Amino acid sequence: MFKTAKQFSFDMAHMLDDHDGKCRNLHGHTYILQVEVAGELCPDGAKRGMVIDFGDLKTLVKQHVLDKMDHAFIYDVHSARESQVADLLTRLDSKVYGIATRTTAEAMAKHIFDLLKTEAGLPVSLVRLWETPSAYCEYAE
Numbered sequence: 398m399f400k401t402a403k404q405f406s407f408d409m410a411h412m413l414d415d416h417d418g419k420c421r422n423l424h425g426h427t428y429i430l431q432v433e434v435a436g437e438l439c440p441d442g443a444k445r446g447m448v449i450d451f452g453d454l455k456t457l458v459k460q461h462v463l464d465k466m467d468h469a470f471i472y473d474v475h476s477a478r479e480s481q482v483a484d485l486l487t488r489l490d491s492k493v494y495g496i497a498t499r500t501t502a503e504a505m506a507k508h509i510f511d512l513l514k515t516e517a518g519l520p521v522s523l524v525r526l527w528e529t530p531s532a533y534c535e536y537a538e
């Protein structure tokens with residue numbers, strides 16, 4: 398079994414409602430996203446010797462993750478405070494993206510993993526999301 402990975406980056410804004418510190422305020426991150434795919438090598442054809450063509454991986458991550466989340470206000474749809482901000486931004490024609498949990502690095506890593514596994518059909522084995530240069534969360538199955 399081989400494991401191969403590609404790294405991406407995207408910018409976002411969020412707030413952690415109910416946080417007991419500075420992160421309850423609106424702020425942003427430039428995430429580093431590492432997506433690992435596991436599998437055997439293609440035996441023949443144009444993709445011979447590859448687990449996945451890095452170009453194909455890039456296309457899928459762009460379509461299913463980056464196009465939705467890059468430069469968006471990412472918010473917890475169950476938070477009234479965050480939803481109020483999202484509603485205002487929507488009215489101002491700004492990009493928002495709602496998820497069903499608090500937008501911690503942990504929840505974001507799992508959300509991205511699930512998107513790539515179920516929506517994109519990728520054999521993803523690990524998602525590592527760096528929220529700051531010194532803090533990351535990874536989710537693996």
Ligand SMILES: Nc1nc2c(c(=O)[nH]1)N=C([C@H](O)[C@H](O)COP(=O)(O)OP(=O)(O)OP(=O)(O)O)CN2
Nearest residue numbers: 413420424426500501502503528529530531532534
């Ligand atoms: N386990 C988690 N803890 C925190 C998360 C998280 O997603 N998971 N998120 C935050 C905030 O979003 C915050 O923006 C990041 O916090 P922190 O790492 O403390 O950010 P700093 O820029 O202050 O980091 P330094 O490298 O220490 O300067 C909080 N906690």
Ligand SMILES: [Zn+2]
Nearest residue numbers: 411420424426
């Ligand atoms: Zn944050």
